[in-house]
Amino acid sequence: MKKILYIYFLIVLLGSCSHSPEWKLVWEENFDGQTLDTTVWSRIYRGTPDWQNTQSFDDRCYDMHDGRLILKGIVNDDLEKDPSPYLTGGVWTKGKHAFQGGRIEVKAKLQGAQGAWPAIWMLPFDTVKYHWPQGGEIDIMEEVGCVPNEVSSSIHCKAYYHAINTQKTAKKTLEGAQTEFHTYALEWDETEIKTYVDGVLLFRYKPEDHGKRNEQTWPFDKEFELKLNLAWGGDWGGMYGVDESCLPATY
Numbered sequence: 585m586k587k588i589l590y591i592y593f594l595i596v597l598l599g600s601c602s603h604s605p606e607w608k609l610v611w612e613e614n615f616d617g618q619t620l621d622t623t624v625w626s627r628i629y630r631g632t633p634d635w636q637n638t639q640s641f642d643d644r645c646y647d648m649h650d651g652r653l654i655l656k657g658i659v660n661d662d663l664e665k666d667p668s669p670y671l672t673g674g675v676w677t678k679g680k681h682a683f684q685g686g687r688i689e690v691k692a693k694l695q696g697a698q699g700a701w702p703a704i705w706m707l708p709f710d711t712v713k714y715h716w717p718q719g720g721e722i723d724i725m726e727e728v729g730c731v732p733n734e735v736s737s738s739i740h741c742k743a744y745y746h747a748i749n750t751q752k753t754a755k756k757t758l759e760g761a762q763t764e765f766h767t768y769a770l771e772w773d774e775t776e777i778k779t780y781v782d783g784v785l786l787f788r789y790k791p792e793d794h795g796k797r798n799e800q801t802w803p804f805d806k807e808f809e810l811k812l813n814l815a816w817g818g819d820w821g822g823m824y825g826v827d828e829s830c831l832p833a834t835y
Contacts, residue, residue, distance in 0.1 A: 705722060
């Protein structure tokens, strides 16, 4: 059974029978209410990694209307309450909704801001058992605002990850990424991972040693959680500095 998931900052999970190439919709998220469906989603809490060190529960970093989830980055105006100079929004399915294989589609619009770092990505659902990078990471889409309209997809695992400069990645210049909605997709089965932008292949990962079930190159045979978040600054998002005059930023 194949599966697909959509997000507009809509999300849809599709599946199809193995004898048919057609996708079958099995789950979707339209963000058509006024609040998050907390049976599936939670706001992302603060953490020490670059991508997580400005995540906030602040209501000003979140909005939902007209079938859209809007994540925002803002300047923090109360450093006594929270010492982070910037606050950003993000949501994940951590501990609530897991995905393993299939097709995931996310429809999203980015914003060009020097320091912004929006992403659609996945980590193992069981983060206690599976640590990074051994547990694997799937980056469906990342963009840093200091390089406008350049989107990328990557995977990380024990053999291939950015700290040792061996990550597997692909980049694409996508005109209109910051002014229009585009569909970012992942197709993931037992042997390979592929990503697409508006139906055009962007990235493909199929390790040659997959038949040996080498966990160092293929840890993608378990459940993963989905993350949608806007980060600000850090080693990558802020590699050319940040420009807080661009805030508030939206994703």
